[in-house]
Amino acid sequence: MNINETNYENYFLLYIDKELSAAEKAAVENFLVAYPTYAVELDQLKKTIQAPEDIIFDNKALLYRLPAMEANLSPDFKNKLYKKSARLFKVEFNNQTKAALLSVAALFVLLIGYRFIETNSEGASNSIVANTVKPNTPKLSSDHASLEKKDAPVYTTVTSAPKKISYRLNPIEELAPATNPIATINVQETNNLMAQSMPITKEATSIQASDLTSNEIAQVANELATNTTSKEASTLPENTSYQVVDTDEEDRSIYIANLEIDAAAIRGITRRFNALLKRNKTDKEK
Amino acid sequence: MKEIEFNQCVDEYANSVYRFIVKNIGHVEDAQDIVQTAFEKLWVNRSKVEPLKAKSYLFTVAYHQMIDHIRKEKKVTITANYEEAGAKATYQKDPELKQVLLAAINELNPTQKSLVLLKDYEGYSYQEIGEIMNLSESQVKVYLHRARIFLKEKLAHLEKVAS
Incomplete structure (x- = not known):
């Protein structure tokens, strides 16, 4: 090291x-001995040194940390405070399982479709015969052709299983000849009207039992008919036609091979499955 | 760092940090705020800071807080009201020289001022100052030397005028 007048x-x-x-x-001190005139310069530099001052920070109390200040909550208590959003059951499919499931679903749909077509073609011949309640009176049977024509589309949803529908329509039929010209009661396709007509039959039979004249019966029946079926009754043709419609939900069923399955249950399952897929999709989008 | 060690840091370094800041910005309340923030940060990060590094951590945080503060306030004109905070000279025997030096130091830019104060008050090495102020060692050396020469010339000039 070489300290000289330049450095x-x-x-x-x-x-x-x-x-x-x-x-x-030591080298600096030796230089000063050799060149004492530079000692003044060193002194001047020394004077630039700041003397440490006793400056006191008054608010130390603000800085201290006391145990009371850090009153930590116990983990158990903290756990009570945490909020958990209800996690829904989430099904993740990879592409392979997705493809497999899709193919299974496609097969299932094809099978159902096939069965549907099959049962439909079978049912067309069976169900109508099984469920039609044919009136005995000759007048009604004369209208048989038109009745069957009307019925055909109605019975497409009815099951192929033969069964009896035991609505008792006889009282009206008995009454029909007597009240023939006027009391043409058309029981329309709704159950509601069917229910309404039941009291009529009761009343009608009671009237019959009291040995009233045919004119009187006709009058009473006419009144009842106009009360219950209003305008329809008077404007309808003479022939009484009955239609029995099976709208009972429970009787709807799907056949897979020989296995009978409730359609409502299937619908419920498919709905749920759809909802699950939708939820999955929306979750992913998020 | 535990609670006890933190409170020891308060005892040992609060004054030094405060002195460094108040000398730099010349405003008692602001300096106190900065010191408080520095200790707050030390407390928050106490798990990461070793007790031996706590002092330089405090100075580093306080210095950067101060730079932020200066930028916000744009306090170019710095008053010497920290004199009222009970400052007493122990080194310079000559009260007049001390006044002159204080005036000269206030003419330095904030970086040079911090360099001088960290060196003279806290006795930090160039390397440590570099760490605190985020400067290289050679930058510290060059800037500090420039500040010293400026101060020296100021003092020499005033002495000439006086004599």
Whole structure:
């Protein structure tokens, strides 16, 4: 190390900053002995050093941390405070299982479709015969052709299983000849009207039992008919035609091979499955 | 770092940090706020800070807080009202020289001022100052030397005028 008149200032600065090694310090001091005139300059630099001052921070109390200040809640209590959003059961499918499930679903749909067509063609011949309640009176049977024509579309939804529908229509039929010209009661396709007509039959039979004249019966029946079926009764043709419609939901069933399955249950399952897929989709989008 | 060690840091370093800041910005309340923030940060990060590094951590945080503060306030004119905070000279025997030096230091830019204060008050090495102020060692050296020469010339000039 060579301290000379050109580089002394840098060494002086490092000297006062105490950044020199012991050897370098000694070299600076030796230089000053050799060139005493530079001692003034070193003194001037020393004067630039700030004297440490006793400046006190008054508010230490603000800085201390006391145990009471850090009153931590117990983990158990914290757990009570946490809110958990209800996690829904989520099914993740990879592409392979998706493809497999899709093919299974497609097969299932095809099978159902096939069975549907099959049962439909079978049912067309069976059900009508099974469920039609044919009136005995000759007048009604004369209208048989038109009755069957009307019935045909109605019975497409009825099951192929033969069964009896035991609505008792006889009282009206008995009454029909007597009231023939006027009391043409058309029981329309709704159950509602069917229910309404039941009291009529009761009343009609009671009237019959009291041995009233045919004219009187006709009058009473006419009144009842106009009360219950209003305009329809008077405007309808003479022939009484009955239609029995099976609208009972429970009787709807699907056949897979020989296995009978409730359509409502299937619909419920498919709905749920659809909802699940939708939820999955929306979750992914999120 | 545990609670006890943190409170020891308060005892040992609160004054130093405060002095460094108040000397730099010359505003008692702001300096106190900065010190408080620095200790707050130390407390938050106490698990990451080793007790031996706590002092330089405090100075680093306080210094950067102060730089932010200066930028916000744009306080170019710095008053010397920290004199009222009970500052007493122990090094310079000459009260007049001390006044002159204080005036000269206030003419330095904030970086140079911080360098001088960290060196003279806290006795940090160039390397440590570099870590605190996010400067390289050679930058510290160059900037600090420039500040010293400026101060020296100021003092020499005033002495000439006086004599």
